[in-house]
Amino acid sequence: MISRLGALRSLPTPLLILAAMTFISSLGISMMLPLLPLYGLALGATPVELGLMTSAFAVANAMAQFATGFLNDRFGPRRFIAGGIATYGAANALIAGAPTATALIGFRAIAGFGAGANLVSARLYVAQVADRARLSFANSIISAASSAGNVAGPAIGGLLAAAFTLRAPFVAVAATSAVAFVAALWLPPTRITDVHEAGPAETTAFIDRSVLVLLVSNFLLSAGFGGWITSYAPYATARLGWTTLEVGVLFTLFAIGDITLGPWIRRLADRTGRRRIAIAAGFPVALFGVALVGGFPRVLLYFTAYLAGAGLTAFFSSWYALLTIAVPAARRGRVFGVVSAIGNVGTVAGALGASAIWQSIDLGLALVVASCAALAASLTLIFLPSERQPAGNPVAQVSL
Numbered sequence: 001m002i003s004r005l006g007a008l009r010s011l012p013t014p015l016l017i018l019a020a021m022t023f024i025s026s027l028g029i030s031m032m033l034p035l036l037p038l039y040g041l042a043l044g045a046t047p048v049e050l051g052l053m054t055s056a057f058a059v060a061n062a063m064a065q066f067a068t069g070f071l072n073d074r075f076g077p078r079r080f081i082a083g084g085i086a087t088y089g090a091a092n093a094l095i096a097g098a099p100t101a102t103a104l105i106g107f108r109a110i111a112g113f114g115a116g117a118n119l120v121s122a123r124l125y126v127a128q129v130a131d132r133a134r135l136s137f138a139n140s141i142i143s144a145a146s147s148a149g150n151v152a153g154p155a156i157g158g159l160l161a162a163a164f165t166l167r168a169p170f171v172a173v174a175a176t177s178a179v180a181f182v183a184a185l186w187l188p189p190t191r192i193t194d195v196h197e198a199g200p201a202e203t204t205a206f207i208d209r210s211v212l213v214l215l216v217s218n219f220l221l222s223a224g225f226g227g228w229i230t231s232y233a234p235y236a237t238a239r240l241g242w243t244t245l246e247v248g249v250l251f252t253l254f255a256i257g258d259i260t261l262g263p264w265i266r267r268l269a270d271r272t273g274r275r276r277i278a279i280a281a282g283f284p285v286a287l288f289g290v291a292l293v294g295g296f297p298r299v300l301l302y303f304t305a306y307l308a309g310a311g312l313t314a315f316f317s318s319w320y321a322l323l324t325i326a327v328p329a330a331r332r333g334r335v336f337g338v339v340s341a342i343g344n345v346g347t348v349a350g351a352l353g354a355s356a357i358w359q360s361i362d363l364g365l366a367l368v369v370a371s372c373a374a375l376a377a378s379l380t381l382i383f384l385p386s387e388r389q390p391a392g393n394p395v396a397q398v399s400l
Contacts, residue, residue: 014129014188018081018122019145021183025085026146028176030153030255031160032092032169034248037233039166045101051355054230055348056105057112058222062344064116069124069337073330077121077128082184084121087114089177096170116344120336125187127324127332144259144313154248161244210326213384214319215339217278219346221315221377226350227370228289235292235363250305257309265314274318275384281315282378284308289371293364315378322384 032039040050068080091111098104126142160168236242236250269277288308291301327335350373354366 015126015141017183017186018125019141021085021180021187022122022142023145023149024176024183025180026149027153027156028092028149028173028180030149030248030251031157031172031176033229034154034233034251035157035161035166035169035244037230038237038244038247039170040101040104041234042166043098043101043104045104047355047359049101049105050230050234051351053101053105053108054226054351056109057115058226058344058347058351060109060112061116061119061347062341064113065120065337065344066341067337068117068120069333069335069340072121072124072333072337076189077125077333078184078187078189080117080121081125081187082181084114084116084118085177085181085184087111088118089114089174089181092170092177093174096167096174116340120333120340123320124333124336126320127336128329146255146258148255148259152252154251155245158243158245158248166244208326210385211323211335211339213380214323214326215342217319217377217380218339218343219377220373220380222343222346223350223353224285224370224373224377226347226352227354227366227373228350230351230354231358231363231366231370232292234358235367239363250302253302253305254309254312257306257311258313261307261310261314265310266317269314269318269321274321275381278315278318278322279378279381281311281318282375284311285315285378286371286375289367289374293368312374319381322381 036053037050040053045053064084068084072080088111091107091114094107094110095104098107122142157169157172160172233247236247237244265277284304284307288301288304291304296304323336323339324332350370354370357363357366357369
């Protein structure tokens with residue numbers, strides 16, 4: 001515990017501010033995310049429309065990530081973090097008053113623009129302020145902050161929905177996003193890397209083998225997420241008879257797995273190899289989907305959710321660290337944007353694929369396929385070359 005607190009104190013102040021606003025934002029997002037498909041069903045959405053709801057968000061998210069990635073290289077990520085959060089919060093205020101499923105799809109697209117701008121910018125900000133030797137750990141702080149918000153969020157969202165209506169959690173998201181926006185204004189700007197400072201070693205191809213493998217891996221994991229978010233809540237309520245509160249409990253267990261096991265796993269990744277940790281991380285994620293559809297006893301199901309949460313955060317923190325190392329600083333924003341944007345095409349494919357399997361074959365099969373996509377994402381990293389050591393000073397310059 002003492003060593004962990006010491007590690008936290010050694011982190012740059014901007015990273016701690018970003019972690020605080022991530023916690024606030026995630027608290028709100030996790031209130032509504034497990035209930036989103038149920039909200040769509042309450043508005044009369046069909047399975048295909050539920051897939052479109054997820055896909056509209058993902059397409060807009062991809063467009064925002066692509067554009068913001070290029071703009072980050074020129075203007076820096078700080079202003080896009082704040083702008084993205086503001087857009088996301090406003091969109092959720094509109095979602096709370098959506099009259100139809102069609103309107104919900106449109107408002108989710110607006111939310112996608114805000115979330116995409118924030119996602120790429122926040123991860124690029126981490127890359128600019130963190131020590132390269134501790135990239136997985138630095139990314140894990142953001143993930144842990146997100147998970148801390150996720151612990152309470154689903155339960156609060158379920159209680160709000162039960163006490164009021166399914167619209168109430170979306171009002172809460174708008175409120176927490178407003179608080180996160182204010183926190184984002186305190187982030188100091190980072191130094192913008194001039195392309196002429198990069199030197200000859202940073203004039204390699206825009207997408208090389210390492211980036212391509214990471215791109216495919218992210219695409220597959222996003223496909224798994226798209227399928228999961230489309231099918232999980234409907235399966236849990238329709239097939240297992242769970243309440244909205246129980247649907248949120250598993251999201252809380254994911255977050256607890258991140259908080260309790262995540263920091264240890266991420267520090268292990270920095271010391272022993274991020275690639276091998278990311279490869280192993282997909283197995284507990286896939287196991288959870290199988291356990292849910294296979295009808296595991298509730299205690300075992302909760303345990304697999306706990307492990308899956310640790311696996312997901314271990315994957316993401318290692319994946320972002322590997323991508324940061326693989327890309328020169330002068331074009332990191334562009335590559336982050338392109339890779340993340342293409343990953344969102346995977347979310348579209350996963351959501352539409354899950355809705356098609358649900359409608360034509362079986363809802364449980366859609367859930368299992370989504371889980372297998374997460375495992376495929378990890379195994380893809382077997383083809384990743386050895387980690388490349390960065391040149392120059394590993395610690396970014398921050399203008400305070």
